[in-house]
Amino acid sequence: xxxxxxxxxxxxxxxxxxxxxxxxxxxxxxxxxxxxxxxxxxxxxxxxxxxxxxxxxxxxxxxxxxxxxxxxxxxxxxxxxxxxxxxxxxxxxxxxx
Numbered sequence: 001x002x003x004x005x006x007x008x009x010x011x012x013x014x015x016x017x018x019x020x021x022x023x024x025x026x027x028x029x030x031x032x033x034x035x036x037x038x039x040x041x042x043x044x045x046x047x048x049x050x051x052x053x054x055x056x057x058x059x060x061x062x063x064x065x066x067x068x069x070x071x072x073x074x075x076x077x078x079x080x081x082x083x084x085x086x087x088x089x090x091x092x093x094x095x096x097x
């Protein structure tokens with residue numbers, strides 16, 4: 001029964017998404033920019049990459065990474081509404097120095 005004894009009806013909810021200071025969203029995928037010292041990356045390294053839901057993840061950065069290159073971390077993006085799989089996190093690596 002609806003409000004005031006009326007017939008049942010559909011409920012429409014509008015959700016607004018606010019911009020995040022660190023992440024941008026593309027569907028279920030998230031994008032983040034990480035700036036790393038060039039000397040640290042030269043021989044390959046491990047870096048703590050921020051994640052939206054998990055807090056952070058240690059990721060191996062290959063020695064061959066180029067400035068502006070994106071690394072795809074599968075399953076660390078946004079969870080879809082009705083599924084158990086998450087989108088990906090694309091980490092754009094910036095080299096400092």
